[in-house]
Every structure is written in C-alpha cells, then in structure tokens.
Amino acid sequence: MLFFRSEELIDDWCRxxxxxxxxxxxxxxxxxxxxxxxxxxLTAESRRPGPQEMRGIFEGLGLLxxxxxxxxxxxxxxxx
Amino acid sequence: xxxxxxxKLAIYQATAASGRVPTADAVAxxxxxxxxxxxxxxxxxxxxxxxxxxxxxxxxxxxxxxxxVPTPHRVRVDGTExxxxxxxxxxxxxxxxxxxxxxxxxxxxxxxxxxLSVDSSGPAPSTWLFHCQVPAAGWWKDIVFx
Numbered sequence: 279m280l281f282f283r284s285e286e287l288i289d290d291w292c293r294x295x296x297x298x299x300x301x302x303x304x305x306x307x308x309x310x311x312x313x314x315x316x317x318x319x320l321t322a323e324s325r326r327p328g329p330q331e332m333r334g335i336f337e338g339l340g341l342l343x344x345x346x347x348x349x350x351x352x353x354x355x356x357x358x
Numbered sequence: 359x360x361x362x363x364x365x366k367l368a369i370y371q372a373t374a375a376s377g378r379v380p381t382a383d384a385v386a387x388x389x390x391x392x393x394x395x396x397x398x399x400x401x402x403x404x405x406x407x408x409x410x411x412x413x414x415x416x417x418x419x420x421x422x423x424x425x426x427v428p429t430p431h432r433v434r435v436d437g438t439e440x441x442x443x444x445x446x447x448x449x450x451x452x453x454x455x456x457x458x459x460x461x462x463x464x465x466x467x468x469x470x471x472x473x474l475s476v477d478s479s480g481p482a483p484s485t486w487l488f489h490c491q492v493p494a495a496g497w498w499k500d501i502v503f504x
Contacts, residue, residue: 279444279490280466291467303488305449309480312449316423319454320370322363326407330440332494345493353493 300345307339360391365399366408369421374455377438379418379426407498424449434460445488452476 282288285302297328303311314335327335327354331346336346344352368388372380386396397416403409403482410420418426420443423452431442433451435458442448445463453460461474461481474480 279446279488281445281448281463282489283465283470283472284472284485285487287465288366288487289466291489292491294467297491300489300491300493303449303480303490305474305484305486305488308454309449310478311446312423312453313480316413316450316454317456319423319450320374322367324408325368333464336494338486344486346495348495348497350495355494 301341301343303341307341310339311335360389360395360399362399362402363395364389365391366403369409369418370424370428370454373424373440375422375438377440379421379424382416423454428466432462434462446490449476449481 280291282291282302288302289299291297314328332348333346336342344350364469365385368385369380372378372384372388375403379495382393382396382400385391386393389396390401400409400418401412401415404411404415408422409418410422411417412419412426417447420426421444423446425441425443425447427441429441431448433440433442433448435455440451442451448461448463452461456478458475458477461472463472463474464470465472465486472486474484474486
C-alpha cells in the first residue's frame with residue numbers, strides 16, 4: 279500500500295516489477311478510508327470492519343469490483 | 359482479571375503517547391497482568407486482526423495504523439513522530455488521534471518526497487495517489503507484505 283505522484287508512475291512501478299496494475303485511489307478517498315477504519319481505534323469499542331461492512335465502505339467511495347471485495351476469489355491462485 | 363479490551367487500550371494509549379508500540383512487559387505492567395496473560399491477549403487481538411505479531415507472538419509488529427518498526431511512512435503529530443505500516447495507515451494515524459498531522463513519505467517509483475498536511479477535514483488538496491498491489495481478499499494473508 280504505497281503512495282505515488284501520478285498514474286504514469288504507478289504504471290512504471292508495475293511494469294518494471296512485472297506486476298498487474300491495480301486501481302488507484304485519490305487522497306480524498308484514502309482519507310475517508312482512514313477515518314472509517316481508524317477513527318475509533320483508540321476506543322474500547324474499536325474493531326476492524328467485517329466483510330459486509332468493508333463492501334459497503336468501498337462501494338460508498340466508488341471503489342467497485344472484485345479487487346475491493348474482501349471475499350472474492352477472483353484473484354486466487356489458478357484463476358486466469 | 360485483565361480483559362483483551364484493557365490490553366488493547368493500554369497498547370494504543372501507550373503508542374499514542376510516545377510514538378512507540380509497547381512491549382509485552384510494558385503492557386503487563388500497565389494493566390497489572392502477567393506477561394503470559396498479556397501475550398495470550400495479543401494472540402486473541404491478532405485473531406481479530408487488531409494486531410500483527412512478531413517473535414512467535416510475543417511482540418507486536420503492527421498495532422494498525424501504528425508500526426512497531428521504522429518504515430518510510432512517518433507521521434508527526436504535536437511533536438511526536440509515529441511510523442505507519444503503509445500509505446493508508448499514514449493517513450490512519452491522524453484519523454485515529456484526531457489531531458492535525460504532517461505525513462512524510464515518498465513516491466515509490468520516483469522517490470519524490472511527500473509532505474502532506476492533514477487536519478480534521480482531511481489532507482490538503484493533493485494530486486498524489488494510493489495504489490495497493492494486493493486485492494482486499496488477500497490483505498491479511500501476509501499483512502506485512504500488503
């Protein structure tokens with residue numbers, strides 16, 4: 279989970295490592311993820327979101343598709 | 359008897375106060391429990407994905423968003439410097455502490471430094487991007503790699 283200065287630099291990073299390009303996330307979206315995940319982390323009630331909550335969080339930010347599905351097997355070994 | 363919640367709060371309060379994730383001995387002293395009980399609690403908290411452990415489960419590697427080891431992702435809050443586990447967690451630290459922060463990191467491809475101010479409304483306007491190589495379903499299969 280890394281920062282990049284531009285889409286082109288993400289492309290370069292993936293290409294030079296022969297890794298698949300994944301969806302990028304804007305900083306305002308990342309802030310919303312950070313607040314949702316960690317805003318209550320220092321409280322007694324804090325817990326990590328479950329799979330259904332994660333789907334809702336990602337969908338609410340426009341982060342759609344199998345990549346963001348915590349229970350997807352689309353990227354499991356052996357899948358095309 | 360000390361609860362897992364007591365242990366969790368002791369970990370996070372100590373980390374928030376000092377910037378350093380505490381040892382099992384320090385947590386035990388804080389909550390008035392034995393080291394063995396605290397390590398057992400570490401294991402249960404890790405099973406809930408609230409901690410990632412090291413040294414056979416006896417040390418904390420990650421108390422997300424905080425890292426127990428130095429990383430390229432640093433966050434300054436009120437004069438204290440914290441290490442974040444990743445780019446997401448770099449914004450997670452000001453979100454967890456509810457304090458203005460300076461996030462110091464880098465572009466992983468170009469090496470260009472990132473210096474990002476964050477306040478209660480979020481980061482200053484920025485065209486920088488976040489990219490995660492591991493799909494969400496695999497994040498905790500190897501959380502250190504993720």
